[in-house]
Amino acid sequence: MNTVLRLLTVLGGSIVLTLTVGWLTDLLLRRADGRHPETPLWNRLRRCRVSLQVFLLAALLKGSYRQIDWQFVREHAGAVSQVLSLMLIGAGAWFVVHVTSAVVESSYARYATGTRDPSRVRRVRTQVTLIMRIVTAVVAVVAAAAMLLTFPDFRAIGTSVLASAGIIGIVAGVAAQSTLGNLFAGFQIAFGDMVRIGDTVVVDEEWGVVEEVTLTYLAVRTWDERRITMPVSYFTSRPFENWSRGGIQMTGAVFIHCDHATPFALMREKLKEILDACEEWDGRGWDLAVTDTTASTVTVRAIVTAKDPDDLWTTRCAVREQLVAWLAEKHPYALPRIATSPAAEASGDH
Template identity: 80%
Template sequence: MNSVLRLLVVIGGSVLLTAALGWLADLLLRRADARHPETPLWSLLRRCGRSVRLLLLAALLRGTYLQVEWRPLVEHRVAVGRVLSLLLIGAAAWFVVHFTSAVVESSYARYATGTRDPSRVRRVRTQVSLVMRIVTAVVAVVAAAAMLLTFPDFRAVGTSVLASAGIIGIVAGVAAQSTLGNLFAGFQIAFGDMVRIGDTVVVDGEWGVVEDITLTLLAVRTWDERRITMPVSYFTGKPFENWSRGGAQMTGTVFLHCDHSAPVPLIRERLREVLDGCEAWDGRGWDLAVTDTTPTTVVLRAIVTAKDPDDLWTVRCTVREQLVAWLAEKHPYALPRVATSPAAPAPGDR
């Protein structure tokens, strides 16, 4: 009976001590968050509460279970110790990932708040997301290796595994050549500033916004809400358009086909009126010129500017719609038409 009572005391005391320390840590973090609202670090650290409690409980049980002389526990002391060691390693890995995520996210939030350049914010966001994935993968691999080392059989074969690591590495490198290529391409994109989360790109004729970047894949959200998933090696091996590179400001064109008798000066004045009434136009520049002629029409090219690709699309649509409507109402003769009447005779001809 004393052994059972001691078991209950050890387990109950560990649970109560873990709960008390977890409550105290949460209280301190809440007070720190209230005193320093300028940084989200303390509120983000509160998300580590479950991992901290599990880590404390596993550490307490791992350190005190040998003091229990309960017969079933004594008979399976090695297995119980191994299970508690695995639990302790897993909890430690969980805590490290959560703690690192809180620190990184807090640093990114403070940087984004104090930086006015959206391109730099997107670049740091891309790097942060990839760094967190790398940290998570490294911690998972180290934790898995530590768990395996708790088994004596794996320690015994360690020498043979290391001896054959060279051959296995060569075989794995050949078999995973494309995967490793995408992995290194992900590093190149993250720290080479080629493309960032939030950039507007054109790939394979599709216009969209980069929504997510992983170590091997990149997701582009198109204007019609489709998702195009591509290997990151595509962006390091093939040309693509990045409309956000070097600033989000853009210049676009609108082409109109009109009759040869179209009043170009009046159309130019109407274009300026349309742009003055369009909120998406940033006022940096505009122009209208005759760029080409055909046997039946002349080609008018209107140049407009906007602060980003979305506004540029709005300006182009507005200009195209209002100019065509204005020509149809005020100058219908300027619209392209097919002539079916006989040609006018030249002077002097009968």
């Protein structure tokens, strides 16, 4: 009976204390969030409640499990201590990652709210994403190493491992040269402001938007919803187009092949009429000029502008479609034609 009472006291007391601390912490964070609604930190820290409770429960059990006068615990004290130590380290790593994520995300949210420049917001978002991945990886590695060190066998071979660390490091560096190159390229992209999440890029003649940036790869979502995954080293070793650098306003061209008899003045007026009715045109500029001529056709180039790549694409398609339809309806002679004539008759002399 005494054994059961001790077991219930230790387990029940630890659980009740854990739940109480969790409830009080959540209450304080809710009050802080109510007093400072402009700061999202307190509300995000409430997500750490579960990891905090698991960490606290593991710590309480680790310190009080020997008070349980139970034969099973006495016989397997080493195993119980080992399990509680692993639980404590894992919960601590989980709690550190949650707290770091809350601080970083709240800082980004406040910056994004107070900044009107979309390019800066995308740059900070890219950096925040990579920082969180780095922190998570570092904490996971440290936690795994701490868990391994709790085993006596691993501590015994620690000296030999350290002695051979230099050779292993050289071999691993050579074997993982490509991975390390992508890792450092990820740092260069994040803090060198080369490409950011949300940027419109052209890589390998594919147009798309940067959707995800990690330490080793970068994902681009194309206009037809495909995902192109490329190593980040590609963007540090090869040229690529970034349409979002220096502002997202763009100028585009529409090329149409016409006949030499095309009424260019009327075509220019029609282009202006089309642009005035096009919501995607930003009104910054337009032009129409004959840029080339051949024996059978002339090349007409229409210049249009838009506030971003998506609107530019829509404007170019609208101009191309409506100009061709207008020529076909009002001036069909202006469309490209192939001139043919009967062959000359052969003379009577052979």
